[in-house]
Every structure is written in C-alpha cells, then in structure tokens.
Amino acid sequence: MATGIPPAMERPHFIGIGGAGMSGIAKILAQRGAHVAGSDAKESATADALRELGVTVHIGHAAEYLAEDASCVVVSSAIRADNPELARAAELGVPVVHRSDALAALMSTSRTIAVAGTHGKTTTTSMLAVALTELGLDPSYAIGGDLAGPGTNASHGDGEVFVAEADESDRSFQKYDPDVAIVLNVELDHHANYASMDEIYESFEAFVAKIPHGGSLVVGEHAGARELAARVSAREDLTIVKVGEDEDADVRIVAITPKGMTSEVTVALQDRGEITFTVSVPGRHYAHNAAAALAAGIRTGVDPVGLAHALTAYTGVGRRLQLKGETKGVQVIDSYAHHPTEMTADLEAMRAAAGDSRLLVVFQPHLFSRTQELGTEMGRALALADASVVLDIYPAREDPIPGVTSALITDAATAAGADVTTVHDKTAVPEVIAGMAEPGDLVLTMGAGDVTDLGPQILAHLTN
Structure with missing residues (x-):
C-alpha cells in the first residue's frame, strides 16, 4: 500500500489531539511522514505517545498554537465553534477538515473493513487488528481504545488492509466506503443527534x-442489525453475512464455554465445518464480537482456520473489561460500558466470572441526554451487581438538562431491588469501596467518563 499523504494533510493541526479518534489519525499521519501538530486540554499518556512520534502537542487552546503554514485544521464534532484555534484558522484561510474526512482519506488506498454498531465497535476492531497482525498481514488500524499488546489505538501498516472503527454518533461513518462493513447492533442512542429509531436506521x-x-x-444477530439487513437486502451486488447463534446464521456460534476470565467459542461455517478458539474476555457479548471479526476477515480473503486461531x-x-490489578484478594476491572445493553452484557459476564464472590460496581453515567432517555434502564442493569456506587453524570460535551441527575438511575435501581449508594464526590469513592470490599470480590468501574x-x-x- 502506498504511504503517500493527502496534500491537505502534509502539515495538519488537530484540535483535541488527545481524543481517542483524533490521536489515532494523528499517529498514522506522523508514521507516514506528515508534520503533525495539535492541542489538547490536558497532559496525558496519549500526548506523550504522540510526542514520541515527533508530533508537536500544545496543552490548552490558543490562537498562536496554529502555525501559519498549517495545511489544514482537523476537528471532531466535540470541538466548539468558539475555539480560538478555529477562529485563527478562519483568519488565515486554513481549511477545516472533520475527523471522519481525514480518516476516509487515509483509508482511500486500502482494502477497508469498517466496524459499526451502537456498541462493540472498539473490541471487534481491535480483535481484527490483532489477528491480522498475528498472521503477518501488517494492517493499518484506527481504534477507539488502546490495545493491550502494542498499547496504541492506531498504526500505519504496509499491508493492504485498513481496519477502522466507524462512529455513528454524529453520522460521520457515512463518509466511509468500506469493502467489508460490520454492523453489530442498531439501537437508539446519541439522543442529541437522533430523535427516533427511524433516523438511526436511515443513518x-x-x-x-x-x-x-x-x-x-x-450483521450480528441483534434485532436492529437484522432489521437493517432486511432493509438493504434488495441490493443484489451486496453479500450479507449473518453471524449469531440462530440456525440461519452463515457464521453460526455453536457453543460459548466460560473458562474463568476467558471463553472457548465454537463456530460453524457453511461448508467448512466447525472451528474452536479462545476469546480472552468473558461473556457472550465478546464471543459474538469475535465471530463477527472472523466473518469479516473471511470476506476479506483471510483463511478462516488461521484467522480463528489468530x-x-x-x-x-x-477499558473493555480490562483488569487494572489485584490486591488483598480483590480484583479491580474497568469497563467502558455506558449504554444499558453494554452495561448488562458486561455485568452478566462479570457476574459469571465472579461465581460465588460478590460483584461491586462503581458507575458514572455519561451524558445528560443519554441519562434522560435511558436512566431507568441503566438502573435496572445495576440490579445485576451485589452493590453499586453511582456518581454524578459526566457531561462530556453537553450542558446540564434541568431535572436530569443520576437520581434517575439510583431510583430505578432501588425499585429493581438493587443495593445502590450515591456518591457525589468522586474522590471519596476509593475509601467507600475499601470499606465495602472483601477478599474474593470483583470491583468494576464502569462508564465512558x-x-x-x-x-x-x-x-x-x-x-493501605
């Protein structure tokens, strides 16, 4: 694959360069030889990793951070219109490029696999990136989280395949034209951008x-994904591959056998027999992610047996059921789950892994709009834990909505029979959990903030 850089991206400036999506694109451009600069609100390990690649990273936002010879300014939907670097770009006449357009340009010379869905994207994209790398295919990839092995969320590879996470939250995934697309599930989320399921399906x-x-x-076996497949089934030039446990699946999951913090998964391929392999994270949700990754790789021409074992x-x-450590018999695990379906999947997986031990959860709601629409379902999901601590809402890019607080969640959790405690001061949580936890317990920190x-x-x- 050519390592050329689109002319507009030879000297890009990223506003919010430390973000998961933005930093990945910046890393790939730097690895391809572009002169990359950017700014972010605070120091981070991501900022340090970018600097190691030769990227100039400014902390804070100021007009003078934008160099006069910048070829473009790259932004995400989270960047506000009053950002001083955006104003400076307008003064200088520097083109402003959305993150999705930048990623689309990077993928344009590759065979692309794009992974979409309301949840599961990061894990499935990561599985593909690791497996294809293990097979020596040297893919490029852009992911919304850091892989446990290489410890990065993006890489430029010399192989033909580019694997990317496709974000539906702001409709930006419509910029991509993947050779193979995965849609794991389709549910109503991102309520600030979508008013109904009809809008979600249209997107x-x-x-x-x-x-x-x-x-x-x-497509996964989620009802929304299958509905999407039905809506696009008239396209005779498109091959639709169904993945799941149901009998009509083209890649059928025959068995998922829990093995502590891992699972053994057996899939049946049409005309190819059964293949059994191990998934390093527990639970049905992750087994389905792995099967979808397998199906996409096969459609890209990769040998199924080799890919399954890779x-x-x-x-x-x-952040995807990531073990943060263990001390005094207590394991602490981190989860990015913030939608009720994700929460339920991770809590069920941890409930099974805990066995007879207790599962304690620290949950931080993400976004006022999501809590307003789905707070009741979040509270019901927390009933799967033995005890939960609920924090105040993490606002991210949103302004508060009157009357919307984490009480929507705790009230629903209590009504569902959950043992739940509200803690407004996040710094008090370690002491609260230390007072609750006993040897053998699993502690799960959960949320996207x-x-x-x-x-x-x-x-x-x-x-201590």
Whole structure:
C-alpha cells in the first residue's frame, strides 16, 4: 500500500489531539511522514505517545498554537465553534477538515473493513487488528481504545488492509466506503443527534449504501442489525453475512464455554465445518464480537482456520473489561460500558466470572441526554451487581438538562431491588469501596467518563 499523504494533510493541526479518534489519525499521519501538530486540554499518556512520534502537542487552546503554514485544521464534532484555534484558522484561510474526512482519506488506498454498531465497535476492531497482525498481514488500524499488546489505538501498516472503527454518533461513518462493513447492533442512542429509531436506521442505511459493488455486510444477530439487513437486502451486488447463534446464521456460534476470565467459542461455517478458539474476555457479548471479526476477515480473503486461531492472540483493549490489578484478594476491572445493553452484557459476564464472590460496581453515567432517555434502564442493569456506587453524570460535551441527575438511575435501581449508594464526590469513592470490599470480590468501574481514573486509586486504598 502506498504511504503517500493527502496534500491537505502534509502539515495538519488537530484540535483535541488527545481524543481517542483524533490521536489515532494523528499517529498514522506522523508514521507516514506528515508534520503533525495539535492541542489538547490536558497532559496525558496519549500526548506523550504522540510526542514520541515527533508530533508537536500544545496543552490548552490558543490562537498562536496554529502555525501559519498549517495545511489544514482537523476537528471532531466535540470541538466548539468558539475555539480560538478555529477562529485563527478562519483568519488565515486554513481549511477545516472533520475527523471522519481525514480518516476516509487515509483509508482511500486500502482494502477497508469498517466496524459499526451502537456498541462493540472498539473490541471487534481491535480483535481484527490483532489477528491480522498475528498472521503477518501488517494492517493499518484506527481504534477507539488502546490495545493491550502494542498499547496504541492506531498504526500505519504496509499491508493492504485498513481496519477502522466507524462512529455513528454524529453520522460521520457515512463518509466511509468500506469493502467489508460490520454492523453489530442498531439501537437508539446519541439522543442529541437522533430523535427516533427511524433516523438511526436511515443513518445506518446511508452507511451501508457506501459499500461498493461486490462488497460485504456482516450483521450480528441483534434485532436492529437484522432489521437493517432486511432493509438493504434488495441490493443484489451486496453479500450479507449473518453471524449469531440462530440456525440461519452463515457464521453460526455453536457453543460459548466460560473458562474463568476467558471463553472457548465454537463456530460453524457453511461448508467448512466447525472451528474452536479462545476469546480472552468473558461473556457472550465478546464471543459474538469475535465471530463477527472472523466473518469479516473471511470476506476479506483471510483463511478462516488461521484467522480463528489468530484471534486467540487478542488480549484485550483498554477499558473493555480490562483488569487494572489485584490486591488483598480483590480484583479491580474497568469497563467502558455506558449504554444499558453494554452495561448488562458486561455485568452478566462479570457476574459469571465472579461465581460465588460478590460483584461491586462503581458507575458514572455519561451524558445528560443519554441519562434522560435511558436512566431507568441503566438502573435496572445495576440490579445485576451485589452493590453499586453511582456518581454524578459526566457531561462530556453537553450542558446540564434541568431535572436530569443520576437520581434517575439510583431510583430505578432501588425499585429493581438493587443495593445502590450515591456518591457525589468522586474522590471519596476509593475509601467507600475499601470499606465495602472483601477478599474474593470483583470491583468494576464502569462508564465512558473519567471513572476509569478510579481503578488505580481503589487499588492503592485497598493496599493501605
């Protein structure tokens, strides 16, 4: 694959360069030889990793950070219109490029696998990136989390395949034209951008419409994904591959056998027999992710047996049931789950892994709009834990909504019979958990915000 850089991206400036999606694109451009610069709100390990690649990273946002010779400014949907670097770009006449357009340009010379769905994207993309690398195919990849092995969320490879996470939250995945697309599930989320399921389906249909003639669509067995498949089934030039445990699946999951913090998965391929392999994270949800990755790889021309066994090399990705450590018989695990379906999947997986031990959860709701629409379902999911601590809502890019607080979740959890405690001061959580945890317990920090920072602090408090 050519390592050329699109002319507009020879000297890019990223606003919010430390973000999961933005940093990945910046890393790939730097590895291809571009002169990359950017700014972010705070120092981070990601900023340090970018600097090691020769990227100039400024902390904070200021007009003077944008160099006059910048070829473009790259932004995500999270960047506000009053950002001083955006204003400076307008003064200088520097083109502004959305993150999705930048990623689309990077993928344009590759055979692309794009992974979409309301949840499971990061894990499935990661599984493919690791397995294809294990097979020596040297893929490029852009992922919304750091792989446990290489410890990065993106890489430029010399192989033909580019694996990318395709984000539906702001409709930006409609910019891509993948040879193979995976849609794991379709559910109502991102309520600030979608008003109904009809809008969600229309957005996913627009994504599928970009798959070129002769391409493939891999769908999970989730009802929303199958509905999407039905809606696009009139396309005779598109191969639709169904994955799941139901009898009509093209890649059928025959068995999922829990093995502690791993699972043994057996799949049946049409006319190819059964293959058994190990998935390094527990639970049905992750077994389905692995089967979808297998199906997509096969459609890209990879040998199914070799790919299945290469999937065993996947050892996890940051924040997806990631073990943060163990002390005094207590394991602390981190989960990115923030939608009720994700929460339920991870809690069920951890419930099975805990066995007779207790499962304690620290949950931080993410976004006021999501809590307003799905708070009751979040609370019901927490009933799967033995006890939960619920924090205040992490606002991210949103302003508060009157009357929307984490009480929507705790009230629903209590009504469902859950043992739940509200803690408004996040710094108090390590002491609260230390007072609750006993040897053998599993502690799960859960949410898409900065709740992830609490894992090491809880371990330190338990150790003292």
